[in-house]
Amino acid sequence: QTRSLLGVFEEDAAAISNYINQLFQAMHRIYDAQNELSAATHLTSKLLKEYEKQRFPLGGDDEVMTSTLQQFAKVIDELSSCHAVLSTQLADAMMFPITQFKERDLKEILTLKEVFQIASNDHDAAITRYSRLSKRRENEKIKAEVTEDVYTSRKKQHQTMMHYFCALNTLQYKKKIALLEPLLGYMQAQISFFKMGSENLTEQLEEFLNNIGTSVQNVRREMDCEVENMQQTIEDLEVASDPLYLPDPDPTKFPVHRNLTRKAGYLNARNKTGLVSSSWERQFYFTQGGNLMSQARGDVAGGLVMDIDNCSVMAVDCEDRRYCFQITSFDGKKSSILQAESKKDYEEWICTINNISKQIYLSENPEEIAARVNQSALEAVTPSPSFQQRHEGLRPSVQPRPPAARTSSTGSLGSDSAALSALSLDSLVAPDTPIQFDIISPVSEDLPGQAKSSGQSGRRTNPFGESGGSKSETEDSILHQLFIVRFLGSMEVKCDESPDVVYETMRQILAARAIHNVFRMTESHLLVTCDCLKLIDPQTQVTRLRFPLPSVVLCATHQENKRLFGFVLRTAGGRAESRQTSICYIFESNNEGEKICDSVGLAKQIAFHAELDRKASEKQKEIERVKEKQQKELNKQKQIEKDLEEQSRLIAASSRSNQSSGEGQFVVLSSSQSEDSDLGEDGKKKRESEA
Numbered sequence: 001q002t003r004s005l006l007g008v009f010e011e012d013a014a015a016i017s018n019y020i021n022q023l024f025q026a027m028h029r030i031y032d033a034q035n036e037l038s039a040a041t042h043l044t045s046k047l048l049k050e051y052e053k054q055r056f057p058l059g060g061d062d063e064v065m066t067s068t069l070q071q072f073a074k075v076i077d078e079l080s081s082c083h084a085v086l087s088t089q090l091a092d093a094m095m096f097p098i099t100q101f102k103e104r105d106l107k108e109i110l111t112l113k114e115v116f117q118i119a120s121n122d123h124d125a126a127i128t129r130y131s132r133l134s135k136r137r138e139n140e141k142i143k144a145e146v147t148e149d150v151y152t153s154r155k156k157q158h159q160t161m162m163h164y165f166c167a168l169n170t171l172q173y174k175k176k177i178a179l180l181e182p183l184l185g186y187m188q189a190q191i192s193f194f195k196m197g198s199e200n201l202t203e204q205l206e207e208f209l210n211n212i213g214t215s216v217q218n219v220r221r222e223m224d225c226e227v228e229n230m231q232q233t234i235e236d237l238e239v240a241s242d243p244l245y246l247p248d249p250d251p252t253k254f255p256v257h258r259n260l261t262r263k264a265g266y267l268n269a270r271n272k273t274g275l276v277s278s279s280w281e282r283q284f285y286f287t288q289g290g291n292l293m294s295q296a297r298g299d300v301a302g303g304l305v306m307d308i309d310n311c312s313v314m315a316v317d318c319e320d321r322r323y324c325f326q327i328t329s330f331d332g333k334k335s336s337i338l339q340a341e342s343k344k345d346y347e348e349w350i351c352t353i354n355n356i357s358k359q360i361y362l363s364e365n366p367e368e369i370a371a372r373v374n375q376s377a378l379e380a381v382t383p384s385p386s387f388q389q390r391h392e393g394l395r396p397s398v399q400p401r402p403p404a405a406r407t408s409s410t411g412s413l414g415s416d417s418a419a420l421s422a423l424s425l426d427s428l429v430a431p432d433t434p435i436q437f438d439i440i441s442p443v444s445e446d447l448p449g450q451a452k453s454s455g456q457s458g459r460r461t462n463p464f465g466e467s468g469g470s471k472s473e474t475e476d477s478i479l480h481q482l483f484i485v486r487f488l489g490s491m492e493v494k495c496d497e498s499p500d501v502v503y504e505t506m507r508q509i510l511a512a513r514a515i516h517n518v519f520r521m522t523e524s525h526l527l528v529t530c531d532c533l534k535l536i537d538p539q540t541q542v543t544r545l546r547f548p549l550p551s552v553v554l555c556a557t558h559q560e561n562k563r564l565f566g567f568v569l570r571t572a573g574g575r576a577e578s579r580q581t582s583i584c585y586i587f588e589s590n591n592e593g594e595k596i597c598d599s600v601g602l603a604k605q606i607a608f609h610a611e612l613d614r615k616a617s618e619k620q621k622e623i624e625r626v627k628e629k630q631q632k633e634l635n636k637q638k639q640i641e642k643d644l645e646e647q648s649r650l651i652a653a654s655s656r657s658n659q660s661s662g663e664g665q666f667v668v669l670s671s672s673q674s675e676d677s678d679l680g681e682d683g684k685k686k687r688e689s690e691a
Contacts, residue, residue: 003284003297009168010113016175017106024098027182031090038083045080048073086193093185101178109171112164119157124282126153130247131268131280131339134320147247154245162237166230173223180216248342256347261366262287263352268339269294270318280321280339290356292327306334310561312486312588313353315346315519325350325519330563332484332590350519433492435512439522439535439544479606481528481599485587486521487535488513488564496568496582499556505584506564521588528599530607533567549607553582555600557593565593567600 051073052066126149133143243249264286272278283294286302290309295302310330318324321339323346328335340346355361355370363369489509493501512518524544527534533547551569558564566586589596 013109034087038087041080041083045073045077086189089189094182097181105174112167116160116164119160123153123157126150135322150247151245162234258351259367259370260352261355261361270337308356311357314521435489435491437489439487479530479603483526483596485526485589486523488586490585493582493584496553502556502566509586530603555597557597562593
């Protein structure tokens with residue numbers, strides 16, 4: 001606002017300078033014309049006096065004409081003297097004030113402007129050097145020199161700025177004087193000129209000129225009073241602003257405001273100039289509703305940087321710069337890394353953007369609601385014993401009811417936290433359970449079931465992400481979906497049958513992060529397959545955690561903030577080795593919470609159908625084996641029946657031969673013997689086989 005207002009004043013000063021130059025040229029033409037008129041009048045009077053010396057060929061001596069012209073010459077000579085006096089008065093009363101305003105006051109404004117620009121550039125250079133202080137190679141001497149440089153340049157800029165502003169304010173009064181005084185001098189000179197010939201004309205203008213003179217005196221007195229007040233204000237501001245000249249003020253004198261929903265100030269923005277190189281640019285940033293705006297010097301208005309409704313903000317380590325934080329849009333497609341000047345601004349920017357992302361600014365009293373939300377978050381993390389005892393009498397009277405969908409975000413207004421806290425803390429979340437904010441934490445050492453569920457199984461992870469010659473367990477999976485997630489925290493829960501346990505875990509983890517100022521989050525790639533869920537390091541491609549898919553019993557998304565999701569992992573062991581342990585993991589995604597939960601559900605369905613297909617295939621193979629066995633038994637039975645039928649036919653033939661007569665038998669035998677002799681050796685064998 002100050003830069004914009006200064007631009008208006010500078011534009012006004014430029015307009016005044018342009019107008020005064022034009023007016024000066026016009027008045028200078030009047031002055032030149034008056035001098036020319038005076039010289040011309042004097043020349044006319046001189047020529048009229050020399051008329052009597054002229055000898056015209058056709059003219060004669062005309063004493064009347066000569067005396068008349070002499071009288072005219074005398075009057076014109078007196079008039080010439082009046083014009084000379086008028087020229088002198090115009091030079092003193094008209095040209096001198098406007099020339100002095102043009103040469104002194106306007107040039108003073110230009111000089112102060114150049115001095116202010118130099119001081120501003122020196123201050124920017126000092127701030128840049130201070131921002132480049134290394135946080136790892138801290139040198140107290142260099143830091144003291146840079147801090148003193150910032151103090152000196154900032155003080156110089158402030159003092160120069162105040163004197164420049166004072167001159168700009170004074171210019172408004174001097175402009176009136178510079179316009180009125182020349183006109184007043186011009187009119188007084190004209191009146192003085194006309195007094196010689198017309199007293200009435202003087203009387204008519206005398207009252208008006210007196211009023212103009214009185215007005216000029218009043219403006220001069222107001223200017224003197226205003227200059228005195230501005231000088232006193234400059235002295236007061238110099239004393240009051242002395243602590244603000246330091247780049248990082250004392251936090252005890254200037255505490256951090258965590259309930260802000262609007263913020264403005266200078267930030268350094270990182271711009272990538274190549275694959276690995278980047279540059280920093282200092283601009284003025286401010287919030288406007290749910291938008292983050294920036295405005296460069298010389299711009300008429302600010303430009304949109306990003307929409308920070310439902311965005312995420314976190315502290316980041318950025319090269320050798322301190323007080324850096326990253327803002328990521330709700331869809332994850334746009335992010336910006338900014339650097340604050342001090343730790344106070346750094347924390348206030350993070351808290352303000354976090355409050356705006358919850359859309360608290362849309363309410364009537366945003367700061368009061370932000371304070372109430374932060375206070376409720378403080379009470380929601382660890383309830384006091386008196387709070388639990390106050391609800392002890394309510395527990396026997398509470399009837400079991402099916403879990404209802406509800407919103408448990410820390411930023412939601414009017415949440416039913418009083419009715420939920422006494423029941424959900426005991427029925428959903430295990431008491432005295434620590435919250436794990438990082439993927440690798442000492443909490444995991446106390447939970448052996450968590451280590452097993454994470455796929456460690458006593459096996460060391462290859463630090464280079466190589467498989468060591470073994471086949472990957474996800475190569476045969478038909479589902480491979482990769483998501484970018486940020487780990488918020490995990491904790492042990494007592495129930496894994498309702499989405500309420502995920503909502504309650506989200507509420508406690510977000511509240512704990514807000515209270516303990518834990519803004520840092522670990523970014524990973526979540527790989528969803530038909531066998532397991534994997535958290536992969538995006539830099540090294542090393543598997544950080546592995547969750548077997550059958551152990552994932554529940555997955556849910558926050559009902560309002562769709563970027564938040566979590567799942568419950570059921571593992572064997574825990575604090576009591578005789579029971580199963582359930583651990584709830586909470587993540588933040590780039591507005592893909594529902595998509596991730598749908599992907600996990602699809603993976604479980606594919607795994608379930610694959611298991612059904614495997615069982616059906618095994619059953620079909622068993623049926624085929626039974627059919628083959630039955631077919632073999634049937635073939636064997638048919639062969640036995642065929643052998644029995646053959647034996648029965650042979651027995652029947654033998655019995656018919658025994659019933660024939662002895663005589664016939666002899667004849668048959670004889671004939672058979674003769675036939676045997678005719679058939680030869682092959683016929684005998686055939687008959688023996690038939691017998």
